[in-house]
Amino acid sequence: LNDGFFIARMVVYFVIWSAIALFYLRTSVGQDSTGDVKATVRMQTFSGPSVVLYALTVAMAGFDVLMSLEPAFYSTMFGVAFFAGAIVSFFALMPLAIVSLQITGRVTQAVTTEHFHDLGKLTFGFVVFWAYINFSQFMLIWYANIPEETIWYVMRVRDGWALPAVFLLFGHFVLPFFAMISRWVKRNRILLGMCCAWVLAMHYLDLYWLVMPSIDPLRVPVSLMDLTTMVGVGGLWVAMATVWLRRSSLVPVKDPRLDESL
Numbered sequence: 001l002n003d004g005f006f007i008a009r010m011v012v013y014f015v016i017w018s019a020i021a022l023f024y025l026r027t028s029v030g031q032d033s034t035g036d037v038k039a040t041v042r043m044q045t046f047s048g049p050s051v052v053l054y055a056l057t058v059a060m061a062g063f064d065v066l067m068s069l070e071p072a073f074y075s076t077m078f079g080v081a082f083f084a085g086a087i088v089s090f091f092a093l094m095p096l097a098i099v100s101l102q103i104t105g106r107v108t109q110a111v112t113t114e115h116f117h118d119l120g121k122l123t124f125g126f127v128v129f130w131a132y133i134n135f136s137q138f139m140l141i142w143y144a145n146i147p148e149e150t151i152w153y154v155m156r157v158r159d160g161w162a163l164p165a166v167f168l169l170f171g172h173f174v175l176p177f178f179a180m181i182s183r184w185v186k187r188n189r190i191l192l193g194m195c196c197a198w199v200l201a202m203h204y205l206d207l208y209w210l211v212m213p214s215i216d217p218l219r220v221p222v223s224l225m226d227l228t229t230m231v232g233v234g235g236l237w238v239a240m241a242t243v244w245l246r247r248s249s250l251v252p253v254k255d256p257r258l259d260e261s262l
Helices: 003-034 038-065 078-103 113-144 147-154 162-180 189-215 224-246
Strands: none
Touching (some): 113 162, 162 189
């Protein structure tokens, strides 16, 4: 955890993630102009290695950024738990992004009720996956009762942190589970959007609960800086995504599987 090696790992993670993202973006956008079917083959060929590389780097980033806040604590499941939160937040964000585009008159024909249904099922599935991984980690640490492991949970269920912990149990799992288990909810874009917005808010609380007890364990600190930091980083992400979206079609118009997906 020395400064140099820590920063070097952060740079490597972001380079890998950016390289994967730019490869798929530029290959897909290039196909829009050339119609080259080989572009689809290239993207499919690299998909397997990219998924493995992404999963490993995200898990390692979870170790470095979050688990290292408590240097004595360790859990081999922590990286998977971090990945579960990342993937559920992505699938929760996607319907919200599409709804916002459709409100402005974009992709109204390309994205249908069937697509919202599929995104709802993925969000629902990974909400369950998040709960399964986090409960499994808690159960194993509670059962083993090893001090350097249990202290991490002890810090997060005392001095005011018990309420957010219980709220996460119901807010991040129980409520979304029963709200999204119905088919008609996943096929209604407004209701699905409300559920996804709730899941994103709970994921923010989850990250807050993971981080802040290590910063100030004696109270539950809520400051304007917490919210403005989220708005600042989130605003930067939205700005960059908007710049990229304005440069190309929102639909891969010459993808050979476009008609089937529509």
